[in-house]
Amino acid sequence: MKDRTTRLSEDKNSSSPKSLHASRLTSHAALVIFAKAPIPGQVKTRLCPPLTADEAATLHGSFVLDTLERTKTVVTTLKLPIDRYLACAPSVTHVFFKIMEERQGVRLIDQVGDDLGARMNHVFHTLFAQRYRQVILIGTDVPTLPLDHFKQALTALENHDLVLGPALDGGYYLIGLKGVTPELFTDIPWSTDQVLRLTQEKAAAIGLTASMIQPWRDVDTRADLEALIVAYSAEAKKPKNDRVFSSRTAGVLETLAKRLHSRA
Numbered sequence: 504m505k506d507r508t509t510r511l512s513e514d515k516n517s518s519s520p521k522s523l524h525a526s527r528l529t530s531h532a533a534l535v536i537f538a539k540a541p542i543p544g545q546v547k548t549r550l551c552p553p554l555t556a557d558e559a560a561t562l563h564g565s566f567v568l569d570t571l572e573r574t575k576t577v578v579t580t581l582k583l584p585i586d587r588y589l590a591c592a593p594s595v596t597h598v599f600f601k602i603m604e605e606r607q608g609v610r611l612i613d614q615v616g617d618d619l620g621a622r623m624n625h626v627f628h629t630l631f632a633q634r635y636r637q638v639i640l641i642g643t644d645v646p647t648l649p650l651d652h653f654k655q656a657l658t659a660l661e662n663h664d665l666v667l668g669p670a671l672d673g674g675y676y677l678i679g680l681k682g683v684t685p686e687l688f689t690d691i692p693w694s695t696d697q698v699l700r701l702t703q704e705k706a707a708a709i710g711l712t713a714s715m716i717q718p719w720r721d722v723d724t725r726a727d728l729e730a731l732i733v734a735y736s737a738e739a740k741k742p743k744n745d746r747v748f749s750s751r752t753a754g755v756l757e758t759l760a761k762r763l764h765s766r767a
């Protein structure tokens with residue numbers, strides 16, 4: 504599927520003024536967080552059941568906040584030259600994203616396209632048109648991802664055309680490129696265990712040099728959620744300074760664990 508635009512839209516619904524039009528390029532790399540607004544019935548649907556739609560939306564919203572906070576820490580603590588973007592669905596005009604823009608200092612951009620591949624391709628195309636030399640996309644389903652993985656991805660892109668962060672389910676939780684490559688996003692059965700393999704095959708076929716950082720588990724299924732709850736339970740015994748989970752997500756997981764136990 505070809506990208507629908509070759510330049511930035513002037514339509515204010517496609518991006519916020521703060522996000523793309525009112526600021527100059529300040530870094531050579533862009534880090535894009537792909538996120539949906541936490542609307543019940545539209546997020547984490549593969550977790551329903553065992554979760555209710557409201558519970559899934561609460562968990563998702565906490566994950567989005569975690570990712571924004573952790574990527575902000577990446578920029579400030581590791582001092583990486585990255586501009587952060589939040590790719591929004593259904594629209595940057597949703598009040599949740601406006602609050603994130605204000606509180607998290609992130610730039611907003613719309614997701615545009617009929618499927619995930621088209622939406623990712625659109626974001627890459629848009630940001631490379633802004634003269635970024637490296638663009639990394641990440642989802643919000645890896646709340647415990649070590650901060651060093653972002654540095655690994657940037658380092659890998661210095662000597663490779665493509666970097667992938669493999670997910671344990673056969674997909675990927677991160678993808679980074681140094682140029683527009685629409686071939687990577689067409690004819691892929693998204694949300695299946697074939698995504699990573701087919702993406703690697705497409706990259707090899709068009710001559711891209713590729714690198715992979717460490718695999719990590721994202722949270723899509725009940726088994727993933729149960730594994731995350733187990734990880735939280737183990738971490739809760741550690742000193743606060745050694746914990747990875749935010750207090751917000753820890754509270755959500757503790758509540759969900761109790762509810763799932765009572766329902767069982």
